[in-house]
Structures are given as C-alpha cells and as structure tokens.
Amino acid sequence: MKKLLIFIVALLSAFGAQAQWKGKEFVLDPDPLVQQKLKDWSDLKLGFFVHWGAYSVDGMCESWPIVSEDVDWLTPHKNLKEFRKYYFDLPKKFNPVKFNPEQWADLAEDMGAKYFVFTTKHHDGFTMWDSQLTDYKITNPAYPCSKLPKADVTKYLFDAMRKKGMMIGAYISKPDWHHPYYWSPSFESAGRNVNYKVERHPDWWGKFTDFWLGQIDELMSNYGKVDILWLDGAWANKDNQGQDMRMDEVANICRSKQPGIMIVDRWVGGKYENYRTPEQWIPSESQDKIYWESNMTVNCCFSYRFEDSPETNVKSGRELIHKFVDVVAKGGNLLLNLGASPQGWFNPEEVKSVKNMGQWLHKNGQAIYATRAIAPYAESNIRYTRSKDGQKVYAIALLAENEHPSKVMLPGCLASKNAKLFDVATGKRLSFSRQGNATLVNVPRKKGTDNYAIAIEINGIEKMAGKSYGKSQHAKDAENRNL
Incomplete structure (x- = not known):
C-alpha cells in the first residue's frame, strides 16, 4: 500500500511537471559563452545531484514538512508551530562525522557522472556554506557540525569534484522559509509563498532580496569556478504575488564573476532558464531541439531515507541504465540524485546501484557521452x-x-x-x-x-x-x- 501511495505521488508530480514543461517557450541565451557552455554540458550526459541538510538527521523530506499546505503529497503536522521549532533546531543534532568529500568524488567518478550539483541551501534556509549573512548555517559555532575539519562542505565538495574534472553546479532555493523577511514572524505562514503583501511592505521584500543577492554573490565569489546556478522555488517570481527576485541583478552578479555560467531558473521560462529540468519523469517523445535535463532520484525521494524506512524503493543499476539511455536518446541529460545521510554518506543499496550503473558506462560510454x-x-x-x-x-x-x-x-x-x-x-x-x-x-x-x-x-x-x-x-x- 505504501509503495502504491508513493507511485501515485510520483504520478501527480509528473503531471504537474509536464504542465510546466509544455507551458513555457524555450529561449536560447544569446551570450556566446553561455551557448558554448551549454554545448559542453550537453556532452557530459550524467550529473551527480545531492540533497543534504539538517533534515537528514531524521531521514525526513527536505523542507516541505514545515509548510502549511494540505496538498496531495504532504499533510501538515497537527501542531505545525511546535513542529517548525523542532525542525529549525535540527542543526543542533546534525554532526556528519563521516563526511569525506574525496570519497564523494570517487563515488561520482565510479557512477560515471561528469558534473555535480549540490544543494547549497534548500527552502528551509539552512545554509551549507560559510555564509557571512546568516547564522543559520553549517559553520555556526553553536552547532556541532561547525567542529568538523571540513565544515564548509560546499567548498570542499566543489574542490574535490573539480579535481575529477567535473562541472560544478550550485543549487540554491529562491525562497527562504527561515528568513524573517520571507516568512515574517508578524504573520502566520500561508504556505510556500511570502506570508505578507509585498506591495504593502516593499522594505521587507527589499531586505530579503538584498540578502538573497548577497548569498548569490558569496557563492559566485568565494567557491571557485561555478558552471551552473540551479535555482529552485519557481513560485518565487514577480508574476506571483510580486515576488520579484531581481533576476537581472542575479545574472549580472553571476556573469561578472563566472562568465558563461548557465542559469537555470527552473519552470519560470524566459532568458534565465538556460535549460529545462523535468523532475522525476522522462518526456515521452524526443526533445532534441532544446537543452534539457531530467532530475531523478535513485531512491523514492530526494532526501535521505533510513534503510528500514517503508518509503525505501531503490532503483536497480539496470533500471538506472535504462532510464539514462532513454533520456540520452531523446536528447537530454540525466541529473541523478542521492540523499546524503546524517553521518555524511549514502544508503548502501543506492551506492551499489549507481556503482553497477557506472560499471556498464565505463565499458559502453562511447555510445552515450558526447x-x-x-x-x-x-x-x-x-x-x-x-x-x-x-x-x-x-x-x-x-x-x-x-x-x-x-x-x-x-x-x-x-x-x-x-x-x-x-x-x-x-x-x-x-x-x-x-x-x-x-x-x-x-x-x-x-x-x-x-x-x-x-x-x-x-x-x-x-x-x-x-x-x-x-x-x-x-x-x-x-x-x-x-x-
């Protein structure tokens, strides 16, 4: 019964994603550096995607349990206010003592991945780098994770992956549910969106977007070469409740610090969605006239699940290869996700599947890459x-x-x-x-x-x-x- 529910959830999500896919015109960025980067990226075919944050402590869904929305795939906690306090305190228990960025890079190489995308900050606002703009971060001295030898995990992961010759992608959420000028403490949150009227409080929105631009600048300035800015939280856009994320300024920061960087303002369309990102599904027909990437999970979900979780539904190496080959034949890339554990590694069954996938690719990659x-x-x-x-x-x-x-x-x-x-x-x-x-x-x-x-x-x-x-x-x- 549990697996049936997971299947229904995936199906509903796929239908929503397909509507997003078909509803927007693809615009090819005129910047020749971006166009060249897109061509180079389309040669790589397989990316390694990792969702990791304090939510891994309990093996729960990333961010979404704190949202007050009764949607098909998530029912809010009965005492949501109390639960949010518990959730936002999870960094006090987050201590990934087994984190080894070189081991992650070896796994990426073993699975056949050629680029890496990491969740530097999900919607919950917990920042996985040493940001100078928030205390809600992995390097906060109040949290045990700050004592790790390589606590600035974004830095060390990017460095380790670059040594393997990989393109680097920084995932970051546009909304930030921990920030007091996105979810203002003056009001109850009405859901995933900003919880006040932006037109009534332009100063609040300005403070939030200044913070947002500042964090983008940190990632672009302090973490080496970044090839992809992978933005999530499509509802945060100027056509929805006036949530103008100042994307022109974002692009100016990115392109001045990282010339040719691909910006993926996913599901929004227009000039800052440099490639499309269908989630957890593969188009039924070829899409070889645009750039696109299916992002899919090895397990049921993007975040870590404990091995005995009833939700666990690990795809086999055979299934992964079949999905990957189908994506490539239709003109796309595959961004394959593993959720990292609270200790800093991955579910052994998922590791086995991706390594088996890599064994096939290392012999047959000529028919896939480039x-x-x-x-x-x-x-x-x-x-x-x-x-x-x-x-x-x-x-x-x-x-x-x-x-x-x-x-x-x-x-x-x-x-x-x-x-x-x-x-x-x-x-x-x-x-x-x-x-x-x-x-x-x-x-x-x-x-x-x-x-x-x-x-x-x-x-x-x-x-x-x-x-x-x-x-x-x-x-x-x-x-x-x-x-």
Whole structure:
C-alpha cells in the first residue's frame, strides 16, 4: 500500500511537471559563452545531484514538512508551530562525522557522472556554506557540525569534484522559509509563498532580496569556478504575488564573476532558464531541439531515507541504465540524485546501484557521452544515439533481467551493405543481415552488469526512420543546431 501511495505521488508530480514543461517557450541565451557552455554540458550526459541538510538527521523530506499546505503529497503536522521549532533546531543534532568529500568524488567518478550539483541551501534556509549573512548555517559555532575539519562542505565538495574534472553546479532555493523577511514572524505562514503583501511592505521584500543577492554573490565569489546556478522555488517570481527576485541583478552578479555560467531558473521560462529540468519523469517523445535535463532520484525521494524506512524503493543499476539511455536518446541529460545521510554518506543499496550503473558506462560510454539524438530515437527496446560528427550511429538494446538474446533487431535502422558493426563494450566486430528497413545483428551473450544493455556501433547507415542517410544527411545531422 505504501509503495502504491508513493507511485501515485510520483504520478501527480509528473503531471504537474509536464504542465510546466509544455507551458513555457524555450529561449536560447544569446551570450556566446553561455551557448558554448551549454554545448559542453550537453556532452557530459550524467550529473551527480545531492540533497543534504539538517533534515537528514531524521531521514525526513527536505523542507516541505514545515509548510502549511494540505496538498496531495504532504499533510501538515497537527501542531505545525511546535513542529517548525523542532525542525529549525535540527542543526543542533546534525554532526556528519563521516563526511569525506574525496570519497564523494570517487563515488561520482565510479557512477560515471561528469558534473555535480549540490544543494547549497534548500527552502528551509539552512545554509551549507560559510555564509557571512546568516547564522543559520553549517559553520555556526553553536552547532556541532561547525567542529568538523571540513565544515564548509560546499567548498570542499566543489574542490574535490573539480579535481575529477567535473562541472560544478550550485543549487540554491529562491525562497527562504527561515528568513524573517520571507516568512515574517508578524504573520502566520500561508504556505510556500511570502506570508505578507509585498506591495504593502516593499522594505521587507527589499531586505530579503538584498540578502538573497548577497548569498548569490558569496557563492559566485568565494567557491571557485561555478558552471551552473540551479535555482529552485519557481513560485518565487514577480508574476506571483510580486515576488520579484531581481533576476537581472542575479545574472549580472553571476556573469561578472563566472562568465558563461548557465542559469537555470527552473519552470519560470524566459532568458534565465538556460535549460529545462523535468523532475522525476522522462518526456515521452524526443526533445532534441532544446537543452534539457531530467532530475531523478535513485531512491523514492530526494532526501535521505533510513534503510528500514517503508518509503525505501531503490532503483536497480539496470533500471538506472535504462532510464539514462532513454533520456540520452531523446536528447537530454540525466541529473541523478542521492540523499546524503546524517553521518555524511549514502544508503548502501543506492551506492551499489549507481556503482553497477557506472560499471556498464565505463565499458559502453562511447555510445552515450558526447552523442546527440537521432530519429527514430526509441523503437521497442532499442534506443539510438549518434556521434556529433554524424559519422557513427549507436543502437542500444535495453535488456530485461535474464534476457540473453543471440540476435537483436534494429527497427527503423538499415545499415548499408558494406557497413561495419561493433560491440561497443569489447570492440569486437558483429555480423548482421538487412531485413526490410531494419537490421538484424548477431550479438554476444552478456553477463553481470554488461547484460543491462547491448550497445552497438554502426559505421555505414543507408536509412534511419525511413530516411536516406547519405553523406549530405550526415552533415545535416551534425549541424542540428549543434545541440
């Protein structure tokens, strides 16, 4: 019953996210540095996302339990005022003594991730860096976490991930439910939004947004090269109760300190949503004309859950690979989330799944990294990608557990008579036959994580999706907006 409820919640969230996806026009940023950064980012394909904060102490949902909204996926506590006090005091118990940023970076590398996004501050306002603008932070001397050798976790994580050659993303929430000029103590909170009328109290709103801009400046000035500013809390925007987050000023700070940085004002649309971020779902059709990234969880939720939690529902390495390949075939990236524990590590089953995923990627990554989408994208259990120069096409057969085919049919993909086909994982040449507008490939038997999917390299295509695929078509595909 619990898993059914989780599924229903995920379904409802997906429907809401899809409405956001379809309702806004994608605007490509005119800044050439941003455009180049987007192209580079789209080569990376897999990102490592981590939600971590004091909420991990109790293994609870991040931030949302303190909201006074009776929504489908969250029911407020009966005594919300008392619970909020308890929640905001969680940093007094937060002491991640096992935190090791180099170990996190090793895990990111093992799973095959090429960029990293960290929740520097969620909606609850607890700041995971040494901000000079608030005491509600991980380095506050009143909290035990401040005594850690590497208490400024944002700094040390960013440094460790950069040493692995990763792009760096700073997630930060636009609303801040701990700040007295977002949720003013003069009024009860009415929900996720600011709890007063901005037009009546412009001085309050000005103080809050000054604080907001100051924290953005800290992240952009003091934490090395940052490639992505990943903003959450879409309801905080000037069209909703006048919550003007001064995005032009945000962009000026970011671009002056971090030229070319991608700004992701998610679900708001316009010039500061440099790429789209569907949450916990994958588009049913290809979206290869825009930049986008599905952000998904390995477990049921974004924040940490204890191993014996009834909510625990860890995706297997096979399931992760299948979702990832589907995303890439449709033109997107995958930002894969793990919730960190109160000690500073991760659920062992989740670690096992992402490492198994990485084992497959380390052998078959040629069919994934730095590729682009190509029609027919997805047919039955087959997903297609192509090299950026259009010279190679990759077909990836997604295999069920205990499925060991000796032949794989590639519908919509007709290899030329003199084509050369290879098993990507081993480099061994594969024999094939042509069947109408499809190709039948003889494939080797796979074992272990190799059996998640079979990636096939095709050098020489006659038709894709019924379309002739000569040299001119190779060139056209390579020029496909260079996405």
